[in-house]
Amino acid sequence: MTQRQTHSPIAVHKNSVATEDTGYVAGIDLGATNLRLALADMSGAVLARWDSSTAGVRGAEAVISLIKEGVESLLQKVSAPREALKAVAAGAPGITDVDAGIVIATSYLMGWRDVPLRALLEDAFNTPATVDNDVNLAAIGESWTGAAKGVRDFVFVAIGTGVGASLILNGSPYRGSAWAAGEIGYMLVPGTSGIPGDRGEPGALESMIGGEGIKAEWQNLWSAESTALPKGLTATQIFDHALAGDALAQTLLQQTARILAYAIYNMTLVLNCPLFVLGGGVGMHPALCSETQKMLEKLNMRTQPELAHSALGTDAQLMGALRLALDTAGSLRR
């Protein structure tokens, strides 16, 4: 297992020269707190990046304006005209109808319901566009150029504030009959409640192994006698302290790893997938990956899946978006 990546694995090719007939695609990662864009040439080489906070930006129109501002800035950076943009693709943090290009529901950021994001992007840029769920994009990114390169069947498990998964089966995302495959944040395993909460509230699994759930559990277990650490720590800080030897932090790391191992075990039984890639701010932590691997080994499976952490880190979605944009542009050329 390698160390957690702390810098971007996407190399920006600064010396690329744009010619008049060069084409470009833009990838858009529309997250809960940040908007992140990248521009690539038709070979997939990343030429420029642009980030912005989405604090205070709520409605679809405001988000589209911000995306336009970013994409125009990127095209200027490479001295390319608007017409050189051949396609865009965007990931949204919620259930997304890929065929219709509609973000059906997201509990983050904007609380969007049935937003026709693809049509809005196509209007804004006068190019073809594709939209997908952000976890699916991260899986596509890892499959293209990350930890699952060339792997036909795997599951990407994203653990940040939220918990979700993307299934790549026979080389393609399996999205489910209502675009909701991989919504594992609600999974019920030994140690979670047997009574799911209301819809919209964190699910049983998410409230135990999501970033907020881990923070809350730390506060719950915390006492001045049990640890010298402060009561207010994030999940990754707690895992860092577990590595450094704090006993309470280790208890919490092991509890999280056990519950995550149960979820991966159940998914392995159902899908018999050989690889799980852990991503997201919490999922990327190397201590969680190695502890979960140990727990899985104790579960004594017939075919033990491999566990890897995301190679692309926070860029996984953006790389997936670029790949989807390239596919979108390519499908027109055919």
Place this chain on the structure above:
Amino acid sequence: MTQRQTHSPIAVHKNSVATEDTGYVAGIDLGATNLRLALADMSGAVLARWDSSTAGVRGAEAVISLIKEGVESLLQKVSAPREALKAVAAGAPGITDVDAGIVIATSYLMGWRDVPLRALLEDAFNTPATVDNDVNLAAIGESWTGAAKGVRDFVFVAIGTGVGASLILNGSPYRGSAWAAGEIGYMLVPGTSGIPGDRGEPGALESMIGGEGIKAEWQNLWSAESTALPKGLTATQIFDHALAGDALAQTLLQQTARILAYAIYNMTLVLNCPLFVLGGGVGMHPALCSETQKMLEKLNMRTQPELAHSALGTDAQLMGALRLALDTAGSLRR
């Protein structure tokens, strides 16, 4: 929900007349205690059936001899020569490598390991053969002519002595990277142990909702004060008594339904499948199906899956085998 089927849903077409150039296929359901065969014409109409106990029959050669005896008897019934047999397909109760035609492992009946069943059948009948796991065949049967007719994505859940599932995704069985998808008998949910047993022993879920597990739990809960019923009852007898009003039997039915609902809930989260078909001797019981549906509704899912019980009952595997044999014969004609 309709009543449990107590007789065979496969109509035997007694008045079909075989001509010299008529072709036939044989379906083989190789179960833990019974061998069941059916002969069909190339339109899939079942012309004759043959059953035998497999008590005392263990080795692969003895099983092949018995299959030969059965198929020859079927061909005689329709006055057809051996050359009229165009293909055979068999389902085995264990993990089966469909590409190689090998039964990798089964914990039932014969304890086979790496038996090249397809080659043995091809040698025995001098026809092309296909082999698959019995639960996959049942799912194919239900998809062809049963409760999941025309449904692109569904899960068949077989509950008898064992507990297993077959995933039909995008219209085809999804078998997993080591042919072990759907091995849900080991699933961990609230109420099961968090420590799986040894391999080869009944899994956590199976030991709660499989036929033997339910019987054992009944004996565990039984006391002369709590019920007027005998201590030795089968799972389906217990469910019958639950319908008739026995309080202890109702407790056991509800416990089984709750655990099964958790497993279906988890699979729905992962796959977002719209339909689950319950089959197998225990799974077919109408009381289990309706109680599990009620439990699922309490779990308050975003997209509630439909629950149906098998339309083909104990013939599901046999119909799946006939369908696979027809496909095998058809793929040669092309």
